[in-house]
Amino acid sequence: MTRAWPPPGTAEARAPHPADRGPLDIDTDLVRDWLVQFLREEIERRRGFRRVVVGLSGGVDSALTAALCAEALGPAAVLALLLPYRTSSPRSREHALLVAEKFGIPTRTIDITRAVDGYLDEFEPEAGGHRRGNVAARQRMIVLFDQAFKLSALPVGTGNKSERLLGYYTWHADDSPPVNPLGDLFKSQVWALARAVGVPAEVVDKPATADLVQGQTDEEDLGATYPEADLILHHLISGRGPDDLVEAGFERKKVELVAGRLESTHWKRHLPTVAMLSPTAIGEWYLRPVDY
């Protein structure tokens, strides 16, 4: 442990400001060790698994997750699943393979097009891009969990805190794996950690996309950049109101947009609502932790 002056704590230093990104700065060495230990303990010690499967999309979240898993468990204990749909960008596949090669992680490609289209083409041919994206995301989880079962492995999730807070994911799909190392890191923190861990620059620096619809980018969908949204989210969930942020110089339109998404998606961050009938209702009265 190194002895250091505590971080600045004056009221001025803590006041929100659009140009002050200090609240999102992380010690990437510390966080890297932290998450590697987390993965070892939650996967091996607590749950008794030796292997994991990760869906490798070609984006930075899954690249970083796979890299951390490889560091925690050894690359041979990780299987990266490439799960393209017919509309997926070929560049995504190239990037996924680049990441796998960089970290020595074995891969398997399972094209989900027939599985997705088997349902949609026969029963819902009119479904638009959004619905097709959701079906593809859920199909990916079917494959991920089935492969995990086959290999006695644990599926590892890749969702970050920005997506979780904005509700920018498919419910019971991207968020379903039982262990997730990145869920408390904002997207801009994921980028910082990915650079520190050595994720290839092509993957870190490209525009973030869910790759559900051709040409789509997250930031166009959201109406704000991740660095903007992350800072606003940080202050909102730290107890500042939207008006406080506008007064501090944040753009009103973006504050309202981010706050609106945050406030309309609380349901998405919870398990399904169960009718409580008894004083032994699970998770309400009968309370036991996940690792008990």
Add this chain to the structure above:
Amino acid sequence: MPLDIAIAQFRPSKGDLDATLDGCAGIIRRAAGAERRPRLVVFPETALTGYFLEGGVREQAIAAPELFEALNARVGEDADGLDVAIGFYERDAAGIYNSALYATLGPGGGILHVHRKVFLATYGVFQEERFVEAGAGIRAFDAPPGRIALLICEDGFHSVSGTLAALDGASIILILSASPARGAAPGAGVPGNLVRWEALASAIAAEHGVFVIVSQLVGFEGGKGFAGGSAAYDPHGHRLLAGPLWEEAVLPVRVDLDEAARARTEEPLFSDLERSWTRLLVNSPGSGVRRPAPDGE
């Protein structure tokens, strides 16, 4: 007078009492057989079960004598005369507590003190008041190594805890902690909660001229990481050692008990406190003493 202490930065086998007791006993036996045998081994808060049990405290809580017997049965004669401080969920007729046991092991030994956590953390990630009762007070007690007080985690966040322990004569304050890691700002190289602990523990030590030993839990529980980073502070507030992050460790520390007297002479803050304490209490809000209004009001 030199005193050797071993800080056991420990990872329990959560929910498996027998395996955890075996782990504790192994550490105690190894300490007892060490070339420089410590007089005291200090485990963290809830070392016997892990911290986040929610309603599971009902199944995992045990009585203090039961814990003492279970440890004694496992360590055998090897540890005769060795003292141990260990955190556990305690069951007695009145309820369940987050407690710390202090005992001398062996047939000539016995339980010297049980401290029940007074300040139950119930905010954010913490839910202690839902599941355990609060302790009634903070007292020092005489033990073979000297006069000692036990605090448990948030007890140490309130400066009055260290004050009460020192006023009751403690020259060594053992803080048993299970502090979930949070905060990763650049600068310190450790999680933010350990930066806070450094400030708290060194302040208690320096203000009262006492040794402060902080034994931290290690391991992950449902995503919450206990980072370790145990530490010891001399009566000037200087850190004597720091435990590693994320790993179990047994950390030997030798303290010179005479240093407490030297520190108190050099900077007599403690005697100032002793002299003023009663007067401060009598004149404090809530004391029942009505103070005259200042002139003109």
